[in-house]
Amino acid sequence: xxxFIAYIKISLSNQIQYKIASYAGVIVQFCWAVMNxxxxxxxxxxxxxxxxxxxxxxxxxxxxxxxxSLFATWSLDSxxxxxxxxxxxxxxxxxPMKLYNSWFFQNVARRIGKALPKCIxxxxxxxxxxxxxxxxxxxKSYEFFAFIISMCLSxxxxxxxxxLIYIIVFFIISPLGxxxxxxxxxxxxxxxxxxxxxxPEWMNKILAISPFTYMQNIPLQIFCGSIxxxxxxxxxxxxxxxxxxxxLVGNILMQKAIxxxxxxxx
Amino acid sequence: MDKLxxxxxxxxxxxxxxxxxxxxxxxxxxxxxxxxxVEALKEMSFSINRGELVGFIGPNGAGKSTTVKIMSxxxxxxxxxxxxxxRIPWKNRxxxxxxxxxxxxxxxxxxxxxxxxxxxxxxxxIYNIPNSSYEERLYExxxxxxxxxxxxTPARQLSLGQRMRCEIAxxxxxxxxxxxxxxxxxxxxxxxxxELRTFLKEENEKSGVTVFMTTHDMDDIEAVCNRxxxxxxxxxxxxxxxxxxxxxxxxxxxxxxxxVIVRMYHDLKLLT
Numbered sequence: 294x295x296x297f298i299a300y301i302k303i304s305l306s307n308q309i310q311y312k313i314a315s316y317a318g319v320i321v322q323f324c325w326a327v328m329n330x331x332x333x334x335x336x337x338x339x340x341x342x343x344x345x346x347x348x349x350x351x352x353x354x355x356x357x358x359x360x361x362s363l364f365a366t367w368s369l370d371s372x373x374x375x376x377x378x379x380x381x382x383x384x385x386x387x388x389p390m391k392l393y394n395s396w397f398f399q400n401v402a403r404r405i406g407k408a409l410p411k412c413i414x415x416x417x418x419x420x421x422x423x424x425x426x427x428x429x430x431x432x433k434s435y436e437f438f439a440f441i442i443s444m445c446l447s448x449x450x451x452x453x454x455x456x457l458i459y460i461i462v463f464f465i466i467s468p469l470g471x472x473x474x475x476x477x478x479x480x481x482x483x484x485x486x487x488x489x490x491x492x493p494e495w496m497n498k499i500l501a502i503s504p505f506t507y508m509q510n511i512p513l514q515i516f517c518g519s520i521x522x523x524x525x526x527x528x529x530x531x532x533x534x535x536x537x538x539x540x541l542v543g544n545i546l547m548q549k550a551i552x553x554x555x556x557x558x559x
Numbered sequence: 560m561d562k563l564x565x566x567x568x569x570x571x572x573x574x575x576x577x578x579x580x581x582x583x584x585x586x587x588x589x590x591x592x593x594x595x596x597v598e599a600l601k602e603m604s605f606s607i608n609r610g611e612l613v614g615f616i617g618p619n620g621a622g623k624s625t626t627v628k629i630m631s632x633x634x635x636x637x638x639x640x641x642x643x644x645x646r647i648p649w650k651n652r653x654x655x656x657x658x659x660x661x662x663x664x665x666x667x668x669x670x671x672x673x674x675x676x677x678x679x680x681x682x683x684x685i686y687n688i689p690n691s692s693y694e695e696r697l698y699e700x701x702x703x704x705x706x707x708x709x710x711x712t713p714a715r716q717l718s719l720g721q722r723m724r725c726e727i728a729x730x731x732x733x734x735x736x737x738x739x740x741x742x743x744x745x746x747x748x749x750x751x752x753x754e755l756r757t758f759l760k761e762e763n764e765k766s767g768v769t770v771f772m773t774t775h776d777m778d779d780i781e782a783v784c785n786r787x788x789x790x791x792x793x794x795x796x797x798x799x800x801x802x803x804x805x806x807x808x809x810x811x812x813x814x815x816x817x818x819v820i821v822r823m824y825h826d827l828k829l830l831t
Contacts, residue, residue, distance in 0.1 A: 388656060389656050
């Protein structure tokens with residue numbers, strides 16, 4: 294726990310080191326949300342035949358952009374990737390800590406460090422906007438509680454999934470190809486491009502058995518109220534299952550990777 | 560004597576993939592690859608006493624770094640045994656590494672973008688160093704390595720000499736029993752080298768830390784080490800004091816040590 298907090302501290306320090314980048318990030322995410330909302334407004338004006346109301350979509354978009362860095366699947370830690378490619382990972386192996394835990398902590402910490410400075414201003418501003426553009430806090434207290442738990446589970450799920458990618462990079466060295474496939478495919482399947490509620494029924498059925506639905510879609514939909522009641526409990530359960538599976542597989546693969554590790558030169 | 564490190568018949572092979580030679584090799588290489596086994600270490604055996612200052616030399620590719628990586632628990636050897644302070648590095652990795660400090664001269668353990676002191680306090684938590692002990696140790700290292708003024712500077716803005724002093728401090732914060740240095744003086748200017756050597760010698764006298772360093776700079780060995788080991792093609796070729804080495808391979812009384820080394824590499828047919 295102490296190490297984890299230490300990693301969060303250094304990640305925040307790392308983010309604050311580049312202040313202008315942080316400010317720019319807030320503005321980008323803000324504009325992106327506004328653009329998306331305007332786009333969906335046009336759709337809703339012509340046709341209102343969906344599972345989500347326009348108000349729900351607005352809230353979804355604001356939250357998605359506020360917590361963007363927390364759930365972006367493709368956002369791999371370049372520090373870790375570089376350390377594999379360049380061999381600096383040998384320092385990591387000289388620490389009294391499992392490499393899996395160390396990377397895991399670093400990733401969770403890095404995502405929190407990136408998201409914190411962004412989410413606070415975005416949520417504050419979007420909560421006081423006029424009319425239909427406002428982020429609505431119409432959530433019941435138990436739903437809010439479920440939302441928080443689901444957020445944590447999603448974060449851990451995304452990180453434990455990314456861990457598999459780091460470990461694969463351990464075997465194949467170059468992270469380029471895998472990064473490209475991921476950014477295209479996963480953004481779509483996790484609901485980062487379009488909320489999954491807009492997908493056709495058959496696609497949602499397929500996605501429901503994949504882990505990707507549970508990465509960012511669930512907490513956001515809980516907040517907007519488009520998932521409720523028993524469905525919430527089921528979703529939290531599925532999130533937990535996937536987290537356990539990914540962590541287990543990750544640890545097994547990591548054991549194999551470490552035995553095979555070869556660090557040439559220097 | 561108290562044997563701290565005991566290496567027996569350590570063997571390590573790497574597989575290297577090569578491209579075929581000759582016409583169309585580029586095209587063929589896209590479909591077939593040839594494996595080549597490289598023996599990095601062949602039955603390497605030696606032992607080191609507590610508190611010794613050992614220099615480890617040999618031409619590029621001799622197996623120096625591989626030896627250091629096996630002793631620091633990063634690599635698994637193919638066969639042989641290695642016991643350091645009662646532990647097998649790659650099996651009891653976590654217990655082992657909490658008692659050693661490592662510096663790889665060509666890599667960095669400091670976080671690139673954040674002030675050095677943040678990297679230090681991260682290490683404090685990773686190694687679980689108690690507050691009082693940490694403050695005391697940090698103060699001591701800051702004074703002796705003269706890095707007090709660098710604490711608030713991000714690592715990326717440090718000169719190589721400054722950074723290396725910070726790297727050494729980072730490796731010693733948790734008061735390790737053994738310090739492994741892999742080419743610590745690479746690329747340093749004369750002043751930084753001298754300071755680093757003086758510091759290592761002092762640190763050894765003060766805390767009794769065992770130092771094992773690989774280097775290409777014979778002056779490092781002359782100034783710091785009381786024992787030198789020469790490795791070539793994965794085997795240990797010489798083990799003794801520097802004056803022994805001189806007596807063995809030197810021709811005249813005051814011959815430059817680098818010339819002695821060159822002759823030795825030639826005599827042992829280490830250079831291709």
